Amino acid sequence: MNEQETGERDPGSGERVHWSEDGAERSALWRSESGARPPGKLAVADDRMTADAAYKLACEGTALLWRGDYHGARQLLAALARRVDRKPPKEGATPEESFHLYRQARFRRARVLGMLLVPLQISHEGTHSAYSVPLRRAPEVAQACEEAYGPPGEELTLVSLRELQGVLGAHEWRRKGVPVEALGGDRVHPRHGVFSPVRGEYVGLVARAPLPPGEPGSLVAFDIGTGTGVLAAVLARRGVGRVVATDLGERAPACARENVRGLGVQDVVEVVSADLFPGTADLFPRTEAGADAARADLIVCNPPWLPAKATSVLEQAVYDPGSRMLRGFLDGLAGRLTPHGEGWLILSDLAEHLGLRSREELLGWIDGAGLCVAGRLDARPEHPRATDSSAPLHAARAAETTSLWRLAATG
Incomplete structure (x- = not known):
């Protein structure tokens, strides 16, 4: 030796x-x-x-x-x-x-x-x-x-x-795929380093939340931090006319494009590499002349739920140091919505049960970003650790609720 x-x-x-x-x-x-x-x-x-x-x-x-x-x-x-x-x-x-x-x-x-x-x-x-x-x-x-x-x-x-x-x-x-109930049991195929949609409650919330006013086929939606592309595909299957999905790096956008093609929604969903919101008006003909940002009728984001440091690529889907992505989404949302548009924030309250973030703090960020809460849908967790008393942090996990916050601009 x-x-x-x-x-x-x-x-x-x-x-x-x-x-x-x-x-x-x-x-x-x-x-x-x-x-x-x-x-x-x-x-x-x-x-x-x-x-x-x-x-x-x-x-x-x-x-x-x-x-x-x-x-x-x-x-x-x-x-x-x-x-x-x-x-x-x-x-x-x-x-x-x-x-x-x-x-x-x-x-x-x-x-x-x-x-x-x-x-x-x-x-x-x-x-x-x-x-x-x-x-x-x-x-x-x-x-x-x-x-x-x-x-x-x-x-x-x-x-x-x-x-x-x-x-x-x-x-x-990736080979076997993950069946998604909200997609009729069709499978999503994660790649290495891209979070797998094994927690179906957050996908189910996006599948049942009421869409903003207007014919679905005329709506434009953004899916921020798309990962596997599962939420973009759900919106496309619900009849949304155009979905622009964003994510950072190379793996997640490539994974999302692969799933979009496999699920047959490539004519509706476009995947772009971007930090949070997609870019220029050239990509979005509906953007008003002189506007400095592309706007959408619906903007969906499922950010990492816990404000802590990630120690691996995969953990970046769970841990968000300083709530960077959450706050970036909230701070930029109002300026990206059409007049009657909505932002859907899908977020677990696990951080609240762990004492890492309070509900008052979250509501303060929403109000400070020029947003109001138009409604909220809740779902209980379905993963095994929520009912396993021997699992780490069981008390917090057992009390966890995942919510879809329907947000609108106040201005």
Whole structure:
């Protein structure tokens, strides 16, 4: 078992890991979708290493590069998880304290479990290159990794087994899809790093809320932070004449476009890359001459529900530091609505039950943005953790309500 300081940066080629193995100096690219830094030390490990020894090294900050059987690595990861989960929750803590302790525990769990690494190499067959894991009984990973990481490069990469399992799981979600009741059971296919619409209550709210006045076919709608595109598709299926869906980055817009085509609403829904609201009047012929913003009859937004820091790409759909997206949506909404238009804010009150945001604070933001509440629809959560008394933060989750706030401009 050799240990070597790692974590250097090679300009222009990303972060690298360097270690000694079999008397030779080795190097590989470092990959982490959560943005984790390369580990400070690395030890080569295989099936002979005990779970207790691995746990001790991981807690001390030493990563384990696995060279044994792939299924042995999975078993070791499960054993590490059991050890890191042993600490009981603090009794007598307030809801807010419980949340922050929960987040600290999740961060520590992710850090420890992220110390078990596997190599991800590039295999070549003629002119074709593909990802593979050079371990005994390793699964086929080529398609899943290409979906998550893009076309393979030329160099060996080290990745945490936990992340690789997430990539493989995301591939299965994308392959099988998620049935959506509001779409008549048709399936939405998430991509890696894009939040899956497994919580059907928020989709159901958009499916049953009354549309703004006018013939549905004449309405223009924006879906802000579209993700998989599920809400844009629901609006299209309800007869809305035009839907412009926005999201940041590359993954979510690409995922939404794929689902829009698969659901047959591509003639109604247009997906654009934008931070919150879509852009110029050139894209929207209905915008009045001289107006500085495109307007819509209906603007829908399902922002992340909890004002806390996200620690991974996927968590960005749940955690919104400083309520940036929520406040940005509210502050810009009035200037983007047509005279009789509505904004639909879909938001869980879980943050209120955790003491992270009060109802008065939310209502103050709405009023301060020149908006009023025209109505509200509520739905109880349907996910299993709402009724599981052993789940973290159970009391808050059991009291949770998801609401669709119908907002109108006061000016």
